[in-house]
Amino acid sequence: MNIITNHRIFLPITFVVICFGLFSGFRNRKPTPFKKSENADKGLFIKWENNQLTILGENMPGKQMDILYLEAFCKTGSTSRAWDSTIIPHKTTLVSADENGKHIILKTIVQPDIEVIHDIKAENDNVDFKLVLTNKGNQSEDIDWFQPCIRVDPFTNRAQDDYIFRCFIFTKNGLTTLDKTVRTHHGYYKGGQTYIPPGINLNDVNPRPISPDLPVNGLIGCISDDNKYIMATAWDHYQELFQGIFVCIHSDPRVGGLKPGEVKHLHGKIYFLKNDPKELLKRYNMDFPN
Numbered sequence: 001m002n003i004i005t006n007h008r009i010f011l012p013i014t015f016v017v018i019c020f021g022l023f024s025g026f027r028n029r030k031p032t033p034f035k036k037s038e039n040a041d042k043g044l045f046i047k048w049e050n051n052q053l054t055i056l057g058e059n060m061p062g063k064q065m066d067i068l069y070l071e072a073f074c075k076t077g078s079t080s081r082a083w084d085s086t087i088i089p090h091k092t093t094l095v096s097a098d099e100n101g102k103h104i105i106l107k108t109i110v111q112p113d114i115e116v117i118h119d120i121k122a123e124n125d126n127v128d129f130k131l132v133l134t135n136k137g138n139q140s141e142d143i144d145w146f147q148p149c150i151r152v153d154p155f156t157n158r159a160q161d162d163y164i165f166r167c168f169i170f171t172k173n174g175l176t177t178l179d180k181t182v183r184t185h186h187g188y189y190k191g192g193q194t195y196i197p198p199g200i201n202l203n204d205v206n207p208r209p210i211s212p213d214l215p216v217n218g219l220i221g222c223i224s225d226d227n228k229y230i231m232a233t234a235w236d237h238y239q240e241l242f243q244g245i246f247v248c249i250h251s252d253p254r255v256g257g258l259k260p261g262e263v264k265h266l267h268g269k270i271y272f273l274k275n276d277p278k279e280l281l282k283r284y285n286m287d288f289p290n
Contacts, residue, residue, distance in 0.1 A: 044122040044272065045101035048094060053120070053148075055127055056101070060272055061224035062154025065231075071147040073110045076204045076257075078144070080188055083207065088143060092118075113137030114258060126283075129235075129268035135258035144204055145239035145254050150270070153247035157225035163247050167222040169195055169215045175277050176213070178243050184209040195220075195241040200254075205240050215241050219284055220249050223275060230275045235268040236288050 045056045053069035070092060078086040088110055095105040101122065108116040114137075119130040135141055153159065156166040164178040171181070183193050188207035195215050196205055220241040221232030235253040242250040253266050269287055273280055 043124045044127060046104055046120060046122040046127060047097065047101060048104050048106060048120075051092060053104075055122070055270065055272075057272065060155070061226065061229055062157075065155060065270075066151045068147075068149035068151075069106075070108065071149045073114075073146040074144055075142045076144045076201075079203050079205050079207055079210075081207065082188070086207070110141075110143060112141075114141055114143055125272050127270045129266070129270075131253075131266040131268070133255060133258060133264045133266065135260055135262050138260050140257060140259050143255050143258055145252050147250055147252050148233075148268075149244065149246070149248050149250060150233060151246065151248050152222050152231070155224055155229075155231055156222050156247075158247065160245065160247050163222070164193075164243060166225075167220070167243060167249060169213075169220050169241055170217050170281075171213050172216060181211050181213045183211055191245040193243045197238065197240070200239055206242055206252075208242070217281075217284065218251055218288065219280070220251050221271075221280075222249065228275055229272065230277065230280055231270065231272050232280055232284075233268070233270045234284060234288060235266060236290070237266060 043057070044060070047054050048069065051068060051070070053067040055065045055067070056063065070090070073088040073090050074086050075088060090108055090110040092106050092108040095107050097104045104120045106118040106120070108118065110116065113135060115134045117132045121128045152163065152167070156163050158166055167178045168175050169178070169181070170176065178193065181193070181195070187209040190209070192208040194206045194208050194210045195213060196202060196210060197215050197218070202210065218234040218238045219232045221230060223230055233249070233251045235251050237254040239252045239254040240250070242252060244250060251268070253268060255264060258264065271280060271283060273283070
């Protein structure tokens, strides 16, 4: 079932992303090259280096998708102040990568004492993220949310000025392309659009314009240029959905602070499916039942 045949059509049926921070902290360590099997044209593969996670798939529009993983970890009070005052220094390193390009483990140290272990697996039509965050220090840390930045220009075959016609969230009206949402222009920084779920403090989000339209679930995504495929991302706890300024989208995971010794778990997905929003919602509700 194709849901977009013209980028100006809104279809009320039932997937971010600020890349305005500097692409900094790149490292020289490279993951072990993986060996594609004889079934390499089936399913997805992943690799990570220099803070970039790359998803590869022979049948995926654009053949690969790059993710700044991770762009930033953020404190509370982020909406109305300079970005440099919000971000927390962090460094991510590769722990292991299997030779088949299916499984990666990363470790991030967020200053001063937060450890994040990322267990990332490439499956047939999705990439699965399981994160464990631990405060190894003796004081509470204001680590509120963080940003994986997904570049969707190869998948949509669009540029910054028109890719919003291919991107969507779910509102009370169902699947809503971003050009059909109410878009504002006031923010500490200009450009992009932020969509905030109920219950999130509006003082603690992206310092970009905020739409009054509320997402009804954690999905943000886009439609391929040929209308055959849909991709979407979601996390079980999220701070915001965001359409950024580098042909990118975000579902930004929420941490909500960590007390001394506290451990939190997060689960995320990136889906690559045939263009069937009912199937997308079915998979989302199965993976995120709460």
